Amino acid sequence: MQEYLTKERLTSFIQAAFQEDVGEGDHSTLAAVPADQPGKAQLLIKEPGVIAGLELAKMIFHFHDPELQVETQVADGQTVGPGQIGFWVTGKAASILTTERLVLNCMQRMSGIATKTKAMHALIQHTNARLLDTRKTTPNFRMLEKWAVSIGGGKNHRFALYDMIMLKDNHIDFAGGISRAITAAKTYLQREELDLKIEIETRSLDEVREVMRVGGVDIIMLDNMDVPTMKEAVRMIGGRYETEASGGIDEQRIVPIAESGVDYISVGALTHHVKSLDISLKAVRSPQQTAD
Incomplete structure (x- = not known):
C-alpha cells in the first residue's frame, strides 16, 4: 500500500x-x-x-x-x-x-478512476514519461482517489500541501516573481528545518531560463505550453532538473507531450473528470x- x-x-x-x-x-x-x-x-x-x-x-x-x-x-x-x-x-x-x-x-x-488511469497510462508506455495525479480531488475522498490512480498504473504526485513545495503562478505573482519566490522558499525550508522538494511552474521559455539562472529547485513544471515550446524547454533544461508537463492534458494531447521528453505528465482529469x-x-x- x-x-x-x-x-x-x-x-x-x-x-x-x-x-x-x-x-x-x-x-x-x-x-x-x-x-x-x-x-x-x-x-x-x-x-x-x-x-x-x-x-x-x-x-x-x-x-x-x-x-x-x-x-x-x-x-x-x-x-x-x-x-x-x-x-x-x-x-x-x-x-x-x-x-x-x-x-x-x-x-x-x-x-x-483506475479505468481512466490505465487507459491514459497505456497511451504513453512507449515513452519514459510517467503519469501523475493532482490535488484536484473530492474533499475527504482524496486518499481513495489517489489509491485508485495507483491501482490503475499511475504515479501519485504530492498527497497534500504539507509534503512538497509547489510554487504555482499565483505564488510567483504574489511573491513578486520567480527569483523572490524561490529564494523565499529556500529560506523557509532552512528556517523550519524541513526537507521538502521544490517544484516551480513556468509559463514560457523566458521563465524556464530564469528558473535555471536562479537554481535551487528540483522540478520545473511546463504549464500550458504547446509541444514545440515544451520540446525546446526540455532541450534547454538538459536533464539538470526533472520536468513536468501540466495544463488541460487529455487523451488527444498526451502522446505528443510524452514524446517531447518530459519526465512527468500531471492530469487532473484522472480524478476530477471520470x-x-x-x-x-x-x-x-x-x-x-x-x-x-
Missing part, C-alpha cells in the same frame, strides 16, 4: 462514512429484515473497466460486521467485463444491506426464499 494508506486513516474514513450514511440506524433494514437472517450477495460487474476498491470493500464489511465473509473472484487492478463477479459476501443479511451503498459508492468511483464504473451488489436468494 501507499504510505498515506494507514490503518488509522482508513478506519477514520470508514467510521465517518458510516456516520454520514447510517446515523442512528438503517431503519429500512431494521424494519424489513430479521437481525439473525443469513444472506449472500455478489458484486456484479456491468461494463468493461479496471476494478478497484476490493481491499477497501473487505475493510468496510469487516468494520461493520467482523463475521461477514468476503470471497474475492478478481483482484484490484484487473481488467474486468460485463457479467463477471467481483466477490461473494456472506453473513447476516442485515449487515450486507447496511454496508452495500458505502461499498458500491467507493468501488464505483475508484474503478472509474465516469464511475457500473457495478452493483445483488442478493443471492436461497431455494427456500425463492419458493416462498
Whole structure:
C-alpha cells in the first residue's frame, strides 16, 4: 500500500462514512429484515473497466460486521467485463444491506478512476514519461482517489500541501516573481528545518531560463505550453532538473507531450473528470426464499 494508506486513516474514513450514511440506524433494514437472517450477495460487474476498491470493500464489511465473509473472484487492478463477479459476501443479511451503498459508492468511483488511469497510462508506455495525479480531488475522498490512480498504473504526485513545495503562478505573482519566490522558499525550508522538494511552474521559455539562472529547485513544471515550446524547454533544461508537463492534458494531447521528453505528465482529469464504473451488489436468494 501507499504510505498515506494507514490503518488509522482508513478506519477514520470508514467510521465517518458510516456516520454520514447510517446515523442512528438503517431503519429500512431494521424494519424489513430479521437481525439473525443469513444472506449472500455478489458484486456484479456491468461494463468493461479496471476494478478497484476490493481491499477497501473487505475493510468496510469487516468494520461493520467482523463475521461477514468476503470471497474475492478478481483482484484490484484487473481488467474486468460485463457479467463477471467481483466477490461473494456472506453473513447476516442485515449487515450486507447496511454496508452495500458505502461499498458500491467507493468501488464505483475508484474503478472509474483506475479505468481512466490505465487507459491514459497505456497511451504513453512507449515513452519514459510517467503519469501523475493532482490535488484536484473530492474533499475527504482524496486518499481513495489517489489509491485508485495507483491501482490503475499511475504515479501519485504530492498527497497534500504539507509534503512538497509547489510554487504555482499565483505564488510567483504574489511573491513578486520567480527569483523572490524561490529564494523565499529556500529560506523557509532552512528556517523550519524541513526537507521538502521544490517544484516551480513556468509559463514560457523566458521563465524556464530564469528558473535555471536562479537554481535551487528540483522540478520545473511546463504549464500550458504547446509541444514545440515544451520540446525546446526540455532541450534547454538538459536533464539538470526533472520536468513536468501540466495544463488541460487529455487523451488527444498526451502522446505528443510524452514524446517531447518530459519526465512527468500531471492530469487532473484522472480524478476530477471520470465516469464511475457500473457495478452493483445483488442478493443471492436461497431455494427456500425463492419458493416462498
